[in-house]
Amino acid sequence: MMMQPGTYFYHGHYGMQRSAGLYGSLIVDMADGEKEPFHYDAEFNLLLSDWWHKSVHEQEVGLSSNPFRWIGEPQSLLINGRGQYNCSLAAKFSNSSISQCKFEGNEKCAPQVLKVRPNKTYRLRIASTTALASLNLAIEGHKMVVVEADGNHVQPFAVNDLDIYSGESYSVLLKTDQNPYKNYWVSIGVRGRDPKTNQALTLLSYSATPASKLPTTQPPVTPRWDDYNHSKAFTKSIYALMGSPQPPKTYDRRIILLNTQNRLNGFVKWAINNVSLVLPSTPYLGSIKFGLNNAFDQKTPPDNYDSSYDIMKPAPNQNTTQGSGVYSIT
Ligand SMILES: [Cu+2]
Structure with missing residues (x-):
């Protein structure tokens, strides 16, 4: 099997294993002496997923019953296995009566905070292993430059937010060039279906600022779930990095899957x-x-x-x- 350097993940594929949480990141480094075609000072790795409170057994029984019973939308979105339920770090900006999450930032169950130093370039590796949700990730006040998609280098392009479907992975570069005495929201929301699940939230936290200092601004709003022009614009921005090997021009066998x-x-x-x-x-x-x-x-x-x-x-x-x-x- 060819395995080129890049951002991947593994997951169990028998029955409901992936939904149950049998997954993890798989990062292939460049070979010794070889360099990425971009520079960064440090990296973070975000593996995104969705989570239900009913057991996977209950889900499976429902899916294989007649009549078919669907479990409904996930209760939470997870970042590296951690989520918030029945509370939000940004409760005061939400229309619902959801309560304020009391995380200080260092509890075991708190979201993983991205602690950064000013004026550096960070590589964020982002992959989605969701069972249902298509996601969109945005970082308040910071543009992201996409440099990798599914293990392939791409022509770098800047975005304010990034659509990511299940099974996909991206790397983006982020410059920490904003006011270092503030923290910034990282928000992840549902796209492609009317969202019934709260945004997953964490912080981009500059070293001079404690993580417990929450932003006073609203987290980035996820583009509307049915804004398909937004999805298309993102997809159409992705080109293989100049000089990448060309795909074959002819085929020996064609398989069309419906x-x-x-x-x-x-x-x-x-x-x-x-x-x-x-x-x-x-x-x-x-x-x-x-x-x-x-x-x-x-x-x-x-x-x-x-x-x-x-x-x-x-x-x-x-x-x-x-x-x-x-x-x-x-
Ligand atoms: Cu799979």
């Missing part, structure tokens, strides 16, 4: 090219490594979806087939 929500015997199932996955009892990687040919379907799933299927007019509740085959591209 992901749909279907039914199977009245149960709600998701399918790719009309095949809903049934996990084999023997894990795939072990089966493949040891050449077991009866552990999962040996027939490859379809390389395309039915040409009569109109993605602009999806068939309502179309039934799916099921299977455990894999796309083998060796």
Whole structure:
């Protein structure tokens, strides 16, 4: 497997493992003697996620029941596994009657504060392992320069806020060039669906200022959840760094994947090219490594979806087939 330097994360993929919190950062450093194409003095690593108070068992039972029961929106957004529930560091700026979080900044459960020195450049590595939420991150009073996306160097571009979907990772550079006698909000909010979950908040705290000194200003407001022009503008700003290797111009095989929500015997199932996955009892990687040919379907799933299927007019509740085959591209 090719593993280029950059910001990644790992997560369990069996059942609800990821939702249950089985994930962590995976950072690949540059090889000795090699340098990143940008400079920074220090770095922070933010792994973002979402969190429900009901157990993953309860979620799983609901998802696989007929009728299908959905657990609803997450109770909190997490930054490096820490969140706030029923309280907010910025309670006084919220319209609801939410209470003030009393964190001083150094408690074990308090959000991780980004402690910075003035006039330095910091690299923030940001990845999202959410089960549901698409996120947007902003830092009060500071622009961010995006330099890495999913382990690839990009042409640097400046943003006020950053959209991040589940599975993505970015690095941004941040200059600590603001008034060092203040602290600044770092806010993370939900995008792409009407948010029912409070923003996750932490602080960018300059060394001369204690973390307990909360900003007197409102945290950055997350762009409206349905402001898709904002999402498109961000996506369209991302270009590979000049000089990056070109992708191949031709292909030997083309696989087109259509992901749909279907039914199977009245149960709600998701399918790719009309095949809903049934996990084999023997894990795939072990089966493949040891050449077991009866552990999962040996027939490859379809390389395309039915040409009569109109993605602009999806068939309502179309039934799916099921299977455990894999796309083998060796
Ligand atoms: Cu995954």
